[in-house]
Amino acid sequence: MNKIFTVMKKELKRFFTDKRLLASLVLPGIMIFVIYSFMGSFFSDMFGEDPDKKFIIQTINAPSSFSDDLKATGLNAEVKAVEDKDASKEEVKNKSADILVFFEEEFERKLSEGEQPSVEIWYNTVNTQSQTAYNAVYGMIYSRSVEVKTVFVLNGGEGSYDLATKEETSAMIITMMLPFILMIFLFSGAMAVATESIAGEKERGTIATLLVTPIKRSSLALGKILALSVTAIVSSLVSFVGLIASLPKLMGGMGDIDMGMYGVGTYLGVLGVIVVTVVMFTVVLSIISALAKSVKEASQLALPVMFVVMLVGVSSMIGSGGANPRFWAYLIPVYNSTQCLAGLFSLSFDPLFFLITVITNILFIALGVYILAKIFNSEKIIYNK
Amino acid sequence: MEEILRVENLKKTFKLSRKQQALEKTKNKYKVAVNGLSFSAYKGEIFGLLGPNGAGKTTTLRIISTLIRADEGDAVVDGESVRKNPDGVRKKIGFLTGELKLEDFFTPDYLYDYFSALHDVPKEESERRKAKLFSRFGIEKFAHVKVGDLSTGMKQKVSLVISIVHDPDFIIFDEPTNGLDVITAKTVTDFLLELKNEGKTIVISTHIFSLVEKICDRVGIIINGKMTAEGNLKEITREKPLEEVFFDIYSREVGSDE
Known part of the structure; x- marks a missing residue:
C-alpha cells in the first residue's frame, strides 16, 4: 500500500509541480470561460435580436383574443389579418412574413360548442425569426387548448407546414454542420504536420x-511553410472530399441532403477558403512549433488554439439563420473563414466578403512568415532547450 | 602570414533561468560566457581553443559561425564581419559540431545534394566533390541508406562531409572527436591534417590535450570566458606537457577569480 502511495505521490508531484503540465490541465477550463464569455457578448452584439424588430405574424380567421394572448407571451409581434392564404404562404416562404396562423372558420363558436376546431401554422425553417415565432405561437395555442380542456387540431393536415424548399433545408443543415467540421479537419491536418516541423x-x-548555411532566414521560413502547407492542403482536401461523400449518409436522419445543388463556383469558393485557411493555420502552428522546446510542448501549446478554432467554428451554426455579420467581422481570421464557408454553403455567397477573407488571411500569412523568419534569427528561441 | 580570422574583444552574456541559477549555484541573473576574447587564426594553420566545459569555447565558435550574436566585439572571417555581413560569413565557413545532426529520414546522398544546393554549389562541381569525399570516407557503401540506420561513426563522417560541401577555406570544428570511437576519431583527425595541408584554416575547440598536441599549430587557452594564453604550441608549453601547463594556468586563473 505504501508503495502505491509512493508511486502516486511521485506522479502527482510530476503533474502539479511542472508549470507547463499544470497549465495544460487548467488552461482548457479558463479558455472555455474566456472564449464563451467573449463569444457570448460578441454574438449578442452581432446577431442579437433587435428589440425594435417585430415578428410579422399573419392570421386568417383569428379569434379576437389572439393579439392579446400573443402580447402576454412577450413576443414583440405585429399581427396582421389577411385573407389570401396562398399569398400569405408565399410571403412566409420568401421571408417577408414570419408565420401564417390559419384558424378554422367560426373557430370561437366551434370551440364554445365543444368541437375540435383546427389551427394550422405555416413557417419557414431556414428563417430563424420564423422558427422563433412558430415555437411561441404553437406553444401559446397548445397551452390555450389545455386551459379550455379542448383538444385543438394543431397542424393536423396533410403535407408539410414548413415552407422552406428541400434545397433550402439541405443548405441550412449543411451550413450548420459543415463549416464547423471542416474547420476542425483543416486545423487537425495542419497540426499533424506543422507542430513537428520546427520543434x-x-x-x-x-x-x-x-542555420549555418547561407540560406536567408525568410527563405527558410517560406520554404518550410510552403512545404507544410502543400502537405496540409492535400490532407485537408482528402478530408473535404471524404466529408462531402459521407455527408448525405451522416445527416440522412436530418432530411435529404443533396450536395449536387452546389455549382462549380461554390466548390471553387470553398477550395479558395480552404487553401488560405490551411496556410494560415500552418503558419500559426509553425510559429508555435518554433517557440516550443519540443514536439510534445508544441502539441500542448497548439491545443488552446484548437479550442479557439472549434469555438469559433460554432459561429457557423449561430450565423446560419440569415443574420449576416458586419463587414469588420470578416477581418478576423478563422471567424471570417467560418462565415465565408457558411455563406457559400447557405447559397448566400457574397463575393466582397469572400475577397476580404482571402486578402485578410493572406496578410496574416505574410505577417506569420515575417515573424517566423525573425524567430529563426533569435538565438534565445533556437537554443531554448 | 595571412590572417583569415580575427576575433576582437568578443563579449557575450546569457540570462540565466532560475533552473540554471540553481545548477550554477549562483544568485546572479546573468552569466558572462565570453569576456573580451581576442585572437587570430592564420592561413593554413589549425588553431585550437582549449578549455574546460563552460569556459566559453562553444559560445565563441557559435558567434564566429553566426549562429548567435556577440554583445560586443566582432569576428572577421576572410574580410567579412559576423556583425555586419553574417550571410557573407556563412558562405565562407564550414561548421561542424557534435550538436549538428542530420535528419534520420534521408540518405547521405540526398542530404549532400540538399546542402550543396543551399550553398549554391554548381551541380557538376557538387557531383565531382561528392564522389571524392564519399570515396575518401567510404560513404559510397552506405550513401543510399537512411541516416537513421547508420552507426554513430558513419553519421559523424556524413556530418563532416556535409559541413564542407562548398569546399570552404575556413573550417570550424567544435569538439571534433567528442563521443567518437577511436577509429572514427582517427579518421577525423587525419582529415583535419589533410585539410590543413591543402591550405585550409581550421579552428577547433576541445578539452583533449593529446588532440591539441597532435594537430594544432597554435593554441588559445580559455578559462571563464577569457583568453589566458595564446600562441605557438611550443612557445606555450616550453618543453613541458600541455596538460601541466594548462593546470598551472587554471589554478592561477580560478584561484585569482575566487
Missing part, C-alpha cells in the same frame, strides 16, 4: 545544420 528539428539538433 522536431530543434529536438533532433538539425536546425543548426540549416
Whole structure:
C-alpha cells in the first residue's frame, strides 16, 4: 500500500509541480470561460435580436383574443389579418412574413360548442425569426387548448407546414454542420504536420545544420511553410472530399441532403477558403512549433488554439439563420473563414466578403512568415532547450 | 602570414533561468560566457581553443559561425564581419559540431545534394566533390541508406562531409572527436591534417590535450570566458606537457577569480 502511495505521490508531484503540465490541465477550463464569455457578448452584439424588430405574424380567421394572448407571451409581434392564404404562404416562404396562423372558420363558436376546431401554422425553417415565432405561437395555442380542456387540431393536415424548399433545408443543415467540421479537419491536418516541423528539428539538433548555411532566414521560413502547407492542403482536401461523400449518409436522419445543388463556383469558393485557411493555420502552428522546446510542448501549446478554432467554428451554426455579420467581422481570421464557408454553403455567397477573407488571411500569412523568419534569427528561441 | 580570422574583444552574456541559477549555484541573473576574447587564426594553420566545459569555447565558435550574436566585439572571417555581413560569413565557413545532426529520414546522398544546393554549389562541381569525399570516407557503401540506420561513426563522417560541401577555406570544428570511437576519431583527425595541408584554416575547440598536441599549430587557452594564453604550441608549453601547463594556468586563473 505504501508503495502505491509512493508511486502516486511521485506522479502527482510530476503533474502539479511542472508549470507547463499544470497549465495544460487548467488552461482548457479558463479558455472555455474566456472564449464563451467573449463569444457570448460578441454574438449578442452581432446577431442579437433587435428589440425594435417585430415578428410579422399573419392570421386568417383569428379569434379576437389572439393579439392579446400573443402580447402576454412577450413576443414583440405585429399581427396582421389577411385573407389570401396562398399569398400569405408565399410571403412566409420568401421571408417577408414570419408565420401564417390559419384558424378554422367560426373557430370561437366551434370551440364554445365543444368541437375540435383546427389551427394550422405555416413557417419557414431556414428563417430563424420564423422558427422563433412558430415555437411561441404553437406553444401559446397548445397551452390555450389545455386551459379550455379542448383538444385543438394543431397542424393536423396533410403535407408539410414548413415552407422552406428541400434545397433550402439541405443548405441550412449543411451550413450548420459543415463549416464547423471542416474547420476542425483543416486545423487537425495542419497540426499533424506543422507542430513537428520546427520543434522536431530543434529536438533532433538539425536546425543548426540549416542555420549555418547561407540560406536567408525568410527563405527558410517560406520554404518550410510552403512545404507544410502543400502537405496540409492535400490532407485537408482528402478530408473535404471524404466529408462531402459521407455527408448525405451522416445527416440522412436530418432530411435529404443533396450536395449536387452546389455549382462549380461554390466548390471553387470553398477550395479558395480552404487553401488560405490551411496556410494560415500552418503558419500559426509553425510559429508555435518554433517557440516550443519540443514536439510534445508544441502539441500542448497548439491545443488552446484548437479550442479557439472549434469555438469559433460554432459561429457557423449561430450565423446560419440569415443574420449576416458586419463587414469588420470578416477581418478576423478563422471567424471570417467560418462565415465565408457558411455563406457559400447557405447559397448566400457574397463575393466582397469572400475577397476580404482571402486578402485578410493572406496578410496574416505574410505577417506569420515575417515573424517566423525573425524567430529563426533569435538565438534565445533556437537554443531554448 | 595571412590572417583569415580575427576575433576582437568578443563579449557575450546569457540570462540565466532560475533552473540554471540553481545548477550554477549562483544568485546572479546573468552569466558572462565570453569576456573580451581576442585572437587570430592564420592561413593554413589549425588553431585550437582549449578549455574546460563552460569556459566559453562553444559560445565563441557559435558567434564566429553566426549562429548567435556577440554583445560586443566582432569576428572577421576572410574580410567579412559576423556583425555586419553574417550571410557573407556563412558562405565562407564550414561548421561542424557534435550538436549538428542530420535528419534520420534521408540518405547521405540526398542530404549532400540538399546542402550543396543551399550553398549554391554548381551541380557538376557538387557531383565531382561528392564522389571524392564519399570515396575518401567510404560513404559510397552506405550513401543510399537512411541516416537513421547508420552507426554513430558513419553519421559523424556524413556530418563532416556535409559541413564542407562548398569546399570552404575556413573550417570550424567544435569538439571534433567528442563521443567518437577511436577509429572514427582517427579518421577525423587525419582529415583535419589533410585539410590543413591543402591550405585550409581550421579552428577547433576541445578539452583533449593529446588532440591539441597532435594537430594544432597554435593554441588559445580559455578559462571563464577569457583568453589566458595564446600562441605557438611550443612557445606555450616550453618543453613541458600541455596538460601541466594548462593546470598551472587554471589554478592561477580560478584561484585569482575566487
